[in-house]
Amino acid sequence: MIQLPTVKFTEEQEQFRLEVRHFLHEELKKGTFETKCDSWLSGADPGFSKLIGQKGWIGMTWPKKYGGQERSAIDRYILTEEFLAAGAPVAAHWFADRQTGPLLLRYGTEEQKEYFLPKIIQGDCYFGIGLSEPNxxxxxxxxxxxxxKVDGGWIVNGQKIWTSNxxxxxxxxxxxxxxxxxSSKKHAGLSQLIIDLHADGVTIVPIKFLTGEHHYNEVFFDNVFVPDSMLVGQLGNGWAQGLAELAFERSGPERILSTFPLLDELIQELKGQNNIEGLKEATKILSRLWGLRNLSIGVAQLLETGDGKDVQIPAALVKALGTKFEQSIPEITRLLVQTYPKLDATRKLDRFMAQxxxxxxxxxxxxGxxxxxxxxVAKGVVAQ
Ligand SMILES: Cc1cc2nc3c(=O)[nH]c(=O)nc-3n(C[C@H](O)[C@H](O)[C@H](O)COP(=O)(O)OP(=O)(O)OC[C@H]3O[C@@H](n4cnc5c(N)ncnc54)[C@H](O)[C@@H]3O)c2cc1C
Known part of the structure; x- marks a missing residue:
């Protein structure tokens, strides 16, 4: 069974947290953004991503030769937590920072790294994830x-769906x-291609959220030419490469904190009401959050220093338990305070509740x- 490390923040890291918190507080005051729940996936604001890029806060763990800062995964974890707690609009660059960069660093060609990584770091280049299809x-x-296969590249035909941003x-x-x-080798013969979403033959059609927001899309490919240089890693190895990405995708604090702005507002409200019974309930939520957070930080640390140890099981656990937790926050809030959820409500709690x-x-x-x-998790446990 895999042992997750316990992580203790250094003084510099605590200082860095305060720096990020202060920056976000000032930007909120200036009106650069408005706090929202689930902003890491549905709050795409290229202007804000550019600002973050200028601060050096995208791709901060990546090698200096591509423009990164070679900072630790825990520094990045702290940064991410503060973005989520503030409900900042970081969705535009999120996937590129979280998984495309690490994917290219591991499997990309030198040409791909030199071309894409500096642009991602500056907040100028965003990537989507093209996995799901209608069937x-x-x-x-x-x-x-x-x-x-054609001369010099590939011709792509088909369709993706639910493609965020x-x-x-x-x-x-x-x-x-x-x-x-x-059918006897389902996982063979799959490859990862970087497709230019502005190329001829690519059509992007919005699918609207329950809120009416445009967040995800259908993406159609009609004879789209993709040059050979845009193949990531080895031909036919797409499944294994994609699996490696999933640990990054599933284990971060965004799987726990999508509704944190609501939880924070709930606690402020309970304090304001001097509602001791309500605050006791809130303490129970915070202890659950603490446990999940330790699990998630442990995976982040292992992804960096675990010498390639397989973290699929703890990463899956973070996502399975963390998303149930973040889903439970509006339900608990409803039981503790009066609320009239509305997307355009003036009271923050009502707005966060609706979101x-x-x-x-x-x-x-x-x-997943x-x-x-x-x-x-079950298959992994049986195999051990
Ligand atoms: C907000 C949002 C953003 C998304 N963004 C992206 C994106 O950017 N890129 C992308 O590629 N996809 C994206 N997706 C798609 C997402 O990855 C899929 O919806 C998800 O993998 C489930 O696939 P499905 O919708 O086809 O459901 P299905 O796979 O058809 O599942 C239907 C139901 O059957 C259950 N089920 C299926 N198989 C099993 C099994 N073996 N055992 C037990 N139960 C099972 C599922 O749990 C589910 O309840 C997004 C989805 C959402 C909601």
Whole structure:
């Protein structure tokens, strides 16, 4: 069974947290952004991403030769927690920072690293995740978007769906079939291509959220040419490469803190009412949060220093338990205080409540459903 390390923040790290918190507080005061729940996925604001890039806060763990700062995964964890706590609009650069960069550092060519990483770091280049298709979600290996070899590259035809922020992104790491489907080897013949979302033959069609917001999309490929230089890693190794990305995708604090602005506001409200019984309930929520946070930080540390140890099981646990936790916050809030949820309410608690209720159903679906994650954990435990 894998042992997760206990992480203790250094004085410099605590200082860094205060620096980030102060910056966000000042930007909030200036009106640069408005706190929102679930802003890491649905709050895409390229202007804000650019600002973060100028601070050196995108790709901060990456090598200096590409513009990074070689800071630790724990520094990045602290930064991310503060963005989530402030409900800052970081969605535009989120996937590029969280997983495209690490993917390219591990599997990309030197040319890809030199071209993409500095642009991502500056907050100028955003990536979408092109996995799900209308007939392939949990059973992703059955996907049918195909890439056929031609001189100098590939011709891609097919469709992706639920692609977060494709309308804001410049590129998408897209899992495609590069050799015919063989039901006895479902995971073979898949490859990852970087597709330029402004290329000829790419059509992006919005799918509106329950709130009416435009967050995710259908992305159609009609004879899209993708040069050879845009193949990531090895041909046919897309499944294994994608699995490595999933640990980054599933284990971060964003799987716990999507509704943190609501929790924070709830506690302020209970304090204001001197509601001791309510505050006791809030303490129970905070202890759950503390446990989940330790699990998530432990995975972040292992991803950096674990010498390639497989963290799929703890990463799946963070997502399965963390998303249930963040979903429970509006439900607990409803039982502790009077609230009239409305997206345009003037009272913050009512606004955060409406955002949480309307976004929460997706928490346990995006990035792998809870049932599928339980399957990952169960299979992993049996194998040990
Ligand atoms: C807000 C949001 C953002 C998203 N962003 C992206 C994105 O950027 N890129 C992208 O590629 N995708 C994205 N997705 C899609 C997401 O990854 C899929 O919705 C998810 O993987 C589930 O696939 P599905 O919708 O096809 O459901 P299905 O796979 O059809 O599942 C339907 C139900 O069956 C259950 N089920 C399926 N298989 C099993 C099994 N083996 N055992 C037990 N139960 C099972 C599931 O748990 C679920 O309850 C996003 C989804 C949401 C909600």
């Amino acid at each position: 392939s979600g949990s059973d992703l290996a059955s996907l049918s978007t195909k890439a056929e 494709a309308h804001v992104c410049h590129y998408m790491v897209t899992l495609v079939r590069t050799s015919p489907f063989d 949480s209720i309307l976004h929460a159903p997706g928490f346990t679906i995006r990035g 459903t809870t049932e599928v994650l339980y399957g990952v």
